Amino acid sequence: MRRTTSRLMRGIAVLSVLALGATACGGSDDSAGGEPVSGDDITAALEKGGTVTVWAWEPTLKTVAADFEKKYPKVKINLVAERSGDKHYTALTNAISAEKGVPDVAQVEYFALSQYALTKGLSDLAPFGADKLKDKYTPGPWNAVNEGDAVYGLPMDSGPMAMFYNKAVFDKHKVAVPTTWDEYVDAARKLHKADPKVFIAADAGDAGFTTSALWQAGSRPYKVDGTNVKVDFSDAKAKKYTDTWQPLIDEKLVAPIAGWTDDWYKGLGDGTLATLVTGAWMPANFVTGVPQASGDWRAAPMPAWTKGDKASAENGGSSLALPTLGKNKELAYAFAEYANSGDGVQTRIDEGAFPATKAELESPEFQSKEFEYFGGQKANEIFAESAANVADDWSYLPFQQYANSIFNDTVGKAYVSDTKLSEGLKTWQDASIKYGKEQGFTVE
Amino acid sequence: MTTLEPPVAADRPPGPRPPAKRNRRSWKGWGFIGPFVAVFALVFLAPIAYSIYLSLFRDQLIGGNQFVGLDNYTQAIEDDRFWDSLIRVSLFLVVQVPIMLGIALLIALALDSGRLYGKDFFRITIFLPYAVPAVVATLMWGFMYGTRYGLVGDINEAFGVTLPDPLSTDLVLASIGNIVTWEFVGYNMLIFYSALRVIPHSLYEAAEIDGAGQFRVITAIKLPAIRGALVIATIFSIIGSFQLFNEPNILRQLARNAITTDYTPNFYTYSLSFNGQQQNYSAAVAIIMGLITMVIAYIVQLRGMRKGA
Numbered sequence: 001m002r003r004t005t006s007r008l009m010r011g012i013a014v015l016s017v018l019a020l021g022a023t024a025c026g027g028s029d030d031s032a033g034g035e036p037v038s039g040d041d042i043t044a045a046l047e048k049g050g051t052v053t054v055w056a057w058e059p060t061l062k063t064v065a066a067d068f069e070k071k072y073p074k075v076k077i078n079l080v081a082e083r084s085g086d087k088h089y090t091a092l093t094n095a096i097s098a099e100k101g102v103p104d105v106a107q108v109e110y111f112a113l114s115q116y117a118l119t120k121g122l123s124d125l126a127p128f129g130a131d132k133l134k135d136k137y138t139p140g141p142w143n144a145v146n147e148g149d150a151v152y153g154l155p156m157d158s159g160p161m162a163m164f165y166n167k168a169v170f171d172k173h174k175v176a177v178p179t180t181w182d183e184y185v186d187a188a189r190k191l192h193k194a195d196p197k198v199f200i201a202a203d204a205g206d207a208g209f210t211t212s213a214l215w216q217a218g219s220r221p222y223k224v225d226g227t228n229v230k231v232d233f234s235d236a237k238a239k240k241y242t243d244t245w246q247p248l249i250d251e252k253l254v255a256p257i258a259g260w261t262d263d264w265y266k267g268l269g270d271g272t273l274a275t276l277v278t279g280a281w282m283p284a285n286f287v288t289g290v291p292q293a294s295g296d297w298r299a300a301p302m303p304a305w306t307k308g309d310k311a312s313a314e315n316g317g318s319s320l321a322l323p324t325l326g327k328n329k330e331l332a333y334a335f336a337e338y339a340n341s342g343d344g345v346q347t348r349i350d351e352g353a354f355p356a357t358k359a360e361l362e363s364p365e366f367q368s369k370e371f372e373y374f375g376g377q378k379a380n381e382i383f384a385e386s387a388a389n390v391a392d393d394w395s396y397l398p399f400q401q402y403a404n405s406i407f408n409d410t411v412g413k414a415y416v417s418d419t420k421l422s423e424g425l426k427t428w429q430d431a432s433i434k435y436g437k438e439q440g441f442t443v444e
Numbered sequence: 445m446t447t448l449e450p451p452v453a454a455d456r457p458p459g460p461r462p463p464a465k466r467n468r469r470s471w472k473g474w475g476f477i478g479p480f481v482a483v484f485a486l487v488f489l490a491p492i493a494y495s496i497y498l499s500l501f502r503d504q505l506i507g508g509n510q511f512v513g514l515d516n517y518t519q520a521i522e523d524d525r526f527w528d529s530l531i532r533v534s535l536f537l538v539v540q541v542p543i544m545l546g547i548a549l550l551i552a553l554a555l556d557s558g559r560l561y562g563k564d565f566f567r568i569t570i571f572l573p574y575a576v577p578a579v580v581a582t583l584m585w586g587f588m589y590g591t592r593y594g595l596v597g598d599i600n601e602a603f604g605v606t607l608p609d610p611l612s613t614d615l616v617l618a619s620i621g622n623i624v625t626w627e628f629v630g631y632n633m634l635i636f637y638s639a640l641r642v643i644p645h646s647l648y649e650a651a652e653i654d655g656a657g658q659f660r661v662i663t664a665i666k667l668p669a670i671r672g673a674l675v676i677a678t679i680f681s682i683i684g685s686f687q688l689f690n691e692p693n694i695l696r697q698l699a700r701n702a703i704t705t706d707y708t709p710n711f712y713t714y715s716l717s718f719n720g721q722q723q724n725y726s727a728a729v730a731i732i733m734g735l736i737t738m739v740i741a742y743i744v745q746l747r748g749m750r751k752g753a
Contacts, residue, residue, distance in 0.1 A: 061470055086718070090668040090718055093721060097539075105751040115505070117609040118505065118506070119505055149665060204700060204701060205700060205701050227506050255592075257592065258697065258698070258700050261697065261698065262593070263590065263592050263593055266592075266593055267592075282621060398505065399505065401719070402721075404718050404722045405715065405718075405719035405720070408701050408704070408705075408707055409705050409706065412700055412701030412704075413701060415701045416613045417613060418614065435720065438722070439504045439505040439506060440504035440505070440507035441505070441506055442504030
């Protein structure tokens with residue numbers, strides 16, 4: 001009996017070592033140090049050729065990759081587009097920690113950049129010359145990709161906030177389209193009174209919207225300095241947000257429908273939901289997801305906190321970054337640059353992307369584009385103005401992905417119980433701080 | 445006459461075989477169980493061993509991976525989120541499992557009584573939900589629960605009533621219980637029914653001669669005879685309750701605020717791993733949960749199998 005037991009133990013030990021080995025072995029990296037890479041190096045690499053693996057779900061990159069291959073016939077772009085969102089990050093994190101199968105270029109949303117940058121998962125692109133691209137981009141996206149002197153990604157698109165509203169609903173009930181948040185609450189009451197089936201918006205607790213609203217209000221709940229992190233939702237600006245938004249929940253003026261669900265699309269289509277405050281990348285989703293309401297919707301600036309204030313915020317948007325363990329750095333950078341700063345930008349705009357580059361945003365051609373869905377409105381003018389007015393100094397947590405995942409556990413309670421929004425934010429703050437500490441950050 | 449050569453074997457001296465030869469192990473048996481052992485070790489023992497190994501470390505965003513001994517376990521034992529989820533599934537267990545098994549037993553007895561027309565039809569239709577994947581079943585029920593565009597909403601509209609929202613914080617656990625019951629009544633019914641079928645007919649005849657009624661037959665013959673099946677079904681249901689995952693995970697898309705990321709222990713470990721990258725802590729929670737499940741299932745088995753208990 002003793003002998004069999006020890007044999008069993010040895011077997012287990014061997015197997016667990018095997019399982020370990022699978023994660024521990026992996027390719028070595030040809031890391032890009034601080035050495036500057038000259039344009040000649042990149043040109044030489046492009047002439048020599050090679051394969052670049054790109055993990056990105058941005059649909060417009062498909063055409064960009066084909067064009068790039070046409071321009072540089074020796075370079076092959078291997079675009080992996082199956083995963084998006086959480087699944088994408090899980091795969092990327094796993095690949096980086098296994099040091100195996102890491103892509104050469106990866107799409108990383110702005111909120112997730114600092115997490116990878118902090119753990120040295122992404123290469124600094126400044127040595128490739130990315131630091132000189134600063135003036136090409138609008139402030140919001142540029143602010144998101146750069147930390148100190150380092151640049152961790154090239155902005156691909158952006159999501160300046162705007163308010164989309166169902167003009168048919170507002171016209172029918174003769175309610176004025178709100179320009180401030182106070183008017184917004186009034187409009188919510190009027191619309192709901194006129195027709196109890198109409199809600200000003202759907203809101204079942206969405207971290208992206210709440211952080212964008214706080215951003216616009218001037219609250220800066222997250223302060224990040226390397227590994228020192230501060231989380232604080234108690235400032236006066238945050239209170240302004242909770243004071244305005246709380247009545248909408250209390251009086252049941254917002255519909256408890258989560259975004260991107262069937263109910264949500266239906267609500268946007270049948271006039272149940274009167275407005276949607278979100279990023280400028282939304283129009284393409286309207287066209288494909290809510291075709292029945294074509295012509296009813298319009299775009300307007302995001303409601304202001306005080307009349308005449310133009311401050312805006314961002315919601316979403318992503319960059320192309322180079323994982324440290326990726327190969328073919330020069331080629332990878334060349335592709336990211338082509339897609340997000342070079343000829344690829346126009347290709348992507350033509351396919352419906354919302355750019356992060358100033359020149360394109362300001363071009364008459366872009367601004368004068370008439371959106372058939374919005375009844376011929378030149379919606380890009382509104383989006384471009386919003387992009388130019390994004391309030392600066394906002395930063396996300398280095399672990400925003402996790403924080404967002406527990407938003408509904410904490411702030412979400414305000415939507416379904418007696419908990420107040422401000423209390424929910426406090427719980428969210430505490431949970432974020434707890435996680436930050438567990439992950440080795442110095443958190444206040 | 446030719447002299448017969450003595451057989452070669454006879455040359456061997458009489459007496460016991462040499463010990464060396466006799467103790468030589470026969471490896472034939474291993475050949476038979478080898479494939480099983482290999483697969484078992486690979487898909488069962490190795491993951492468990494690796495989980496235990498993982499649970500002794502902590503990998504932080506800042507500071508990297510380090511050995512922390514039993515720290516993750518101490519943390520889990522003090523973790524309210526874990527205990528809350530355990531209490532939640534325990535509540536689910538004590539309410540939902542008796543209801544589900546009770547219904548399954550009633551149906552099995554009804555089918556076995558031979559008094560139903562279309563018995564085979566009933567049996568297959570009641571079993572059918574089990575053949576629907578849990579994910580599909582939950583999506584389907586999710587649509588029905590919808591107060592806006594779902595069945596509940598339609599009923600509200602058609603009859604001018606306001607039914608309570610099945611996906612609200614207070615009711616969502618009961619709604620999950622309803623889905624699980626719907627899914628597993630047929631499966632448990634089939635276990636009970638097959639156990640009922642093997643009871644010898646002579647017992648029923650004896651009961652009839654003794655003048656026992658149907659109810660007496662059930663309590664005195666049928667229930668004691670399927671005791672084993674009842675215990676097995678209970679143990680499966682306990683394990684199933686503790687491992688509740690699919691239903692809350694899918695319903696969460698419709699009720700994000702009611703179903704938290706730590707709604708059930710399994711969902712909590714999932715969230716820890718995939719949202720928080722806390723695989724090490726997640727492994728510790730999973731191991732503790734596994735042990736608790738084992739202990740409870742074992743107690744039920746011991747008590748259930750004891751004669752006359």
